[in-house]
Amino acid sequence: MKFFIDTADIAEIRDxxxxxxxxxxxxxxxxxxxxxxxxxxxxxxxxEVVPGPxxxxxxxxxxxxxxxxxxxxxxxxxxxxxxxxxxxxxLKTCKTLSDDGIKVNVTLCFSAAQAILAAxxxxxxxxxxxxxxxxxxxDGLQLIAEIVEIYNAYPNFHTEVLVxxxxxxxxxxxxxxxxxxxxxxxxxxLRAMYKHPLTxxxxxxxxxxxxxxxxxxxxxxxKETRRSA
Numbered sequence: 001m002k003f004f005i006d007t008a009d010i011a012e013i014r015d016x017x018x019x020x021x022x023x024x025x026x027x028x029x030x031x032x033x034x035x036x037x038x039x040x041x042x043x044x045x046x047x048e049v050v051p052g053p054x055x056x057x058x059x060x061x062x063x064x065x066x067x068x069x070x071x072x073x074x075x076x077x078x079x080x081x082x083x084x085x086x087x088x089x090x091l092k093t094c095k096t097l098s099d100d101g102i103k104v105n106v107t108l109c110f111s112a113a114q115a116i117l118a119a120x121x122x123x124x125x126x127x128x129x130x131x132x133x134x135x136x137x138x139d140g141l142q143l144i145a146e147i148v149e150i151y152n153a154y155p156n157f158h159t160e161v162l163v164x165x166x167x168x169x170x171x172x173x174x175x176x177x178x179x180x181x182x183x184x185x186x187x188x189x190l191r192a193m194y195k196h197p198l199t200x201x202x203x204x205x206x207x208x209x210x211x212x213x214x215x216x217x218x219x220x221x222x223k224e225t226r227r228s229a
Contacts, residue, residue, distance in 0.1 A: 001180065001182065002183075004052075004055075004184040006185060006186050007025070010035075010042065010049070014049055017049055024054060025050050025052075026054075026162075027056055043077070044076055050079075053079055053081045053103065053124075055080075055081045056080050056083060057083035058084055066089055067093050070084065070093055070097050070102065070104075081104065083105045083107050085106075086109050086110075090106065091106070091121045094118065098123065105162065106126050107164065110133060112150060126147065126161060127162045128144060128147060129165035130144065130165050133165075140165070141175065161180045161182070162181065162182040162183070163175040168192070169189060
């Protein structure tokens with residue numbers, strides 16, 4: 001499973017990208033607004049830090065303006081993926097941009113039927129919103145299972161399932177078990193994946209035992225170097 005980070009905070013992106021675990025970035029108008037910075041300045045900087053796909057969303061709602069904005073965004077960098085909403089105009093824009101060789105991430109997906117339409121429109125990614133479905137009392141992960149099953153049944157569908165609106169580690173684990181291609185993860189949730197109380201307990205025990213020896217690996221290395229000399 002590929003990990004995209006769902007943020008426009010460049011400091012967060014630099015910190016997480018240094019782990020080598022980040023395959024791409026997703027942004028949206030809300031995240032850009034939260035950054036308080038110029039859209040194009042932020043996107044260019046993100047694309048320089050992360051060589052993988054960087055999703056940038058159109059803000060227009062009609063086909064002509066979506067298409068115009070999509071083409072402008074695509075010129076920011078070679079790794080930009082244009083995000084369009086799952087509306088009729090958004091799908092038309094997806095089809096046109098995809099035919100032109102521009103990758104598109106169709107977002108705000110809440111049903112398997114919508115996911116089928118996005119795949120037929122040539123979307124590179126479909127973004128089903130798991131957490132927002134859970135908020136309504138529906139089962140967001142069930143939607144992931146349905147989309148993965150449908151896409152696997154049609155080899156001519158090349159759309160990747162990008163699990164969005166991730167709220168907790170469980171969403172990632174269950175989506176990975178289902179075979180979803182990508183999860184776009186808030187920074188705090190990715191950091192939560194590192195944590196387990198037994199890891200912390202084990203590390204504390206190892207360090208306590210090592211401290212009793214009075215040794216340091218640095219000193220041992222230095223002694224070895226002197227003996228070799």
